[in-house]
Each structure stands twice: as C-alpha cells, then as structure tokens.
Amino acid sequence: MRKDYISLVDLDDQDxxxxxxEKYWTGVWDRAGGPTQKFDRVFRQEEYKLLxxxxxxxxxxxxxxxxxGCGLGQWVLALSSLGLNCTGIDISKKTVGLLQQLFPFGxxxxxxxxxxxxPDNHFDFYYSWGVFEHFESGPRDCILEARRILKSDGLLFLTVPFDNLRHAFGEAAAKKKFSVDTRFYQxxxxxxxLIRELNIAGFEVIHITPIHKRQGVLRFLEGAIGLPHAWRFSRVLAALLAPVCPASIFAHMLYVAAKKSAKLN
Known part of the structure; x- marks a missing residue:
C-alpha cells in the first residue's frame, strides 16, 4: 500500500x-451543493453496472x-427506488442531518x-465507494466490521484507489507542488x-477489476503534464485517450466483490 498526502491549505492539522x-468531507459535500433528489446518474456508473x-x-x-460512507445519499436513493431496504451511514453529522430532513423516509x-x-449478521450486502482507504491504520478495522455485520455468505463491494504505473509519472510533480504542511489522506x-487484506479479514474475493480509466487518464494529464483537470480540453483529450490506454496502467480505482467466509484466516 502506498500513502497519499493532502495539502493543509485551509485545513487544520491539530484535528x-x-x-x-469529518470536516474534510463535510466541506466536499457542501461545495457540491448538498443533497438533492437527483440520482439517475447512479445507474450509468461503472459500479452499478458491476453490482x-x-x-x-x-x-x-x-x-x-x-x-x-453514503455522502450525499444518491446511491441510497437510487437503490431504494428499486425496492431495496437500504441504509446509509456517513461520518458527516451535518450531511446526515440534511439527508434526514430532506428524505425522512430513508x-x-x-x-x-x-x-x-x-447487530451481528444484519446485512445481506454492503457497498462502500472510496472510503476504506482513508484511515492511516489501514483498512483492516473497516473490513472486520463489515464482516461482523454481514450475514453468512453476505457480500461486500468496495472501490479503493488503484496503485499502478500511472502514479510514477505524477509523484515527482506532486512532491514539488506540496509544501511540508501535509497530512495523510489515503x-x-x-x-x-487488496485481495490479501480481504482474505486476512475473512472474505473470499469473487471479482476484482480496475475501473474509472477516463478519470485516471485525466489525473495523469494533470499530474504528469500539467493540464488542469477542470479544462474542457483536458476532459475531451482524456475521453479520446482512455479507450486505447490499458486499464492496468491508467485506471483510477479498483473494484472488488467479496463474499464473507465461514471463518477468519
């Protein structure tokens, strides 16, 4: 596992x-405009197609x-619209409070x-997109808790950042960009x-694949070449390049599906 750090500009290192x-992600959700009723895009995402x-x-x-780590709640709303009995948890008290006000049926x-x-053995399946990687002690406690609350043969679906060759091109630029005022991010x-972490914590991996290749190419263009990801040109170029770029080198995330094992290893 490789660590990524975040600049502490406008952030507090004493927390x-x-x-x-909690503060960081509350800020992210606030800047995104807070919860809304729009969830149609969930059904177009790679994670949903795999799930x-x-x-x-x-x-x-x-x-x-x-x-x-439900964030703005779009996935809970989307899966609930299919008739699933879905619960969303998040560390952001403010965001969860807004979700409770706007969608009291959830x-x-x-x-x-x-x-x-x-309680133990409570859920049939558990998904978490881009969350387990954010604790510096590692993902083990997250995975063990998932195992505890999943039923026998329950399913766990995760995405985490993919450590591949793409990062080697951007790390030198990142080191120059960041000051000493950084802290662990993911x-x-x-x-x-990832397979090892899941096996140790009592899960059998049934599918693992890299996803979000276009996002990975976009990040590569910014990190290695200096093209800001917000530029329209960068996004168009990433869309053109992604189909011919190997996922093993450029994909942004790893998706994994795993089944709860009978015993811990």
Missing part, C-alpha cells in the same frame, strides 16, 4: 483523524443493504464505519494487496 475526515447482477432475489425488499445514520451500531492498493 484528530476522525475529526479531520446489479448480484441483486437476484425475486423480492428485492428482502435484501438489507448498507452504504458505508434510513440515515451518523457512524464511523470501523465501529457501527448494527492509501492506494495493488490488486494483490
């Missing part, structure tokens, strides 16, 4: 890790589903995904590292 994470084949029961309301809970209030994982 504990959990307070820092949907596992929703196989004739009555989807029989499923108990957990969104670990199940919204403030929680640290490493230690939740749910881990990146190779396929083998």
């Amino acid at each position: 504990s890790e959990i307070d820092f994470i 949907k084949k596992y929703i196989t029961k004739s009555n989807p309301s029989d499923y108990r589903v957990l969104d670990g 199940n919204w809970v403030v929680a640290d995904i490493r230690s939740t209030v749910f 881990y990146r994982f190779t396929k083998l590292e």
